Amino acid sequence: MDAMRKLIERYVPIINEELDKATRGKPEQLYNAARHLLLAGGKRVRPSLTLTYARMLGGVDGERKALPFAVSVELLHNFTLVHDDIMDKDEYRRGVKTVHTVYGENMAIIAGDLLFALSFENALNNSMVPPENRSAAAYLLSKASRIVAEGQALDVSFEDTWTVSIDDYLDMIYRKTGALIEASTGMGALAVTLDKETVENAMLYGRNVGISFQLKDDVLGVYGDPAKTGKPVYNDLARAKKTILVLYAVRNLPPDESAELKRIIDMKTSNLELLKTAAELIEKSGAKKYALDLAKKYSDEAIRIIEEIEPADSEAKNALIEFARFVFEREK
């Protein structure tokens, strides 16, 4: 991760400065609400991918032109987080109270909407790229926002049913997580080129990386070391999330064990004994291996796409390959 880490370390302060500039306005309370979570931290992975992809294709000039798009992507990401937190009634994120907890639900709804609007305003105001590129990039952003909304609705609908297939699940995580990463890298490409194949490859890379990331997240949510992930042990199981592990296990365990697993999950329990039993049942079903193999497949596909590219900047190319490996290999 050295090449990627080096880039991200350079990008984060630049992105943070642009985010700060992009979110100034009146009334003050609204803008404070919109900035609350946005400037409280965050790894800036999506905008870093936008910048790195643009740099790979167009060198430092490409990177420069992609900056407003990178900012757009992070604004859009934060809009989804603000509304997600309202819907999930979560009280904390990034170590601070959530927007609706501090500013009330109504102001949080408007603050999310404002971030959404600013995301588009920022992308469409990118005068460093021709109007064709600007309009194509904003179009990607709009498609991604639509797909994310579909993913959120799917995620909600999965809560009350066991009739979710593995394909349904992969489609949901593509929508909820993959689509915005797909747009992030696609917009990075669009800062440099309108070439259809190049842009499609950028999107495919982002899509594969995003899905691999989420699959690995599912595995860490059950088998991750709480000391490393920073999340409670068996966190996903206690929250009754129908991750790929659970879905695979209930389909591949013998009927009685499958029923037992469903029963524990549906309890939404925090009883460690029960959760440990669930984790063992999942392990026994082969779900962990299945999920990791699948995550690796998506990660490999992302790497294959990048390896074929003739880069303007080979350091950025290496960083993108490293990153695709990292999302799959990470322990936190």
Place this chain on the structure above:
Amino acid sequence: MDAMRKLIERYVPIINEELDKATRGKPEQLYNAARHLLLAGGKRVRPSLTLTYARMLGGVDGERKALPFAVSVELLHNFTLVHDDIMDKDEYRRGVKTVHTVYGENMAIIAGDLLFALSFENALNNSMVPPENRSAAAYLLSKASRIVAEGQALDVSFEDTWTVSIDDYLDMIYRKTGALIEASTGMGALAVTLDKETVENAMLYGRNVGISFQLKDDVLGVYGDPAKTGKPVYNDLARAKKTILVLYAVRNLPPDESAELKRIIDMKTSNLELLKTAAELIEKSGAKKYALDLAKKYSDEAIRIIEEIEPADSEAKNALIEFARFVFEREK
């Protein structure tokens, strides 16, 4: 209103058909929630203004090219209504239950977000106009969404204070109502031309019409005939809304009467005797005349802008002049 009415009557079925096409997708529950209010009716004033403006400047060809922009504007308008209804906890709109009342608050938040996304997707997918125009139109749309969010936050902040000046109020209604109408006519112009002055005039027309509309709305909210407006008598007073009438009156009545008016408004009462007293105090202050004079000023300015335009379609020009007069003269 004959020219405008004739145009709107022709536009409404076309707009409704496009709105129907623009909001199909999965998951079904989400799209049903997004279509619930959208297809329950609505006067389609904003998209009709987009089409009429484009027709005035570019004839039937301009009108045709503006259709995706018209659809965008109506989608954005409905997004704001869906989120507004959640925030105001309103149960009915357009004679049907509000989205959150039927689908729950979470689904209504996502449905609003979806309409927002579809609004941009639709505008940016308008391949009948060059990318420059598309990108400029979407930029107007993004600015309008940002300004509407600011207006909503201002409106909320006005609830708990009497330190709102007339200028504050005019700024708020520009943001909450004028900005999207400004974008509607601006985008109509952008379907035909990139000429800066032409687009700016289109926006100015929309802005003036929008503000005039809201000022007249304030007058009708107190002095309107409930049989014509379809709203309860003294509706705005009972809801303690700080309209221009109230703000003008508390500033221009003698201190004791001003205090009396504030007291009644702050009670949020539905007592008809008290509300009648408030309405009489407002009338006595000269606020009604002040508001109507101001509404006429904005309406006249909108007409002046249109009168100077050399139209491609003079019927559309007449319709826009009529409409600016109508928003001020209407009794419902």
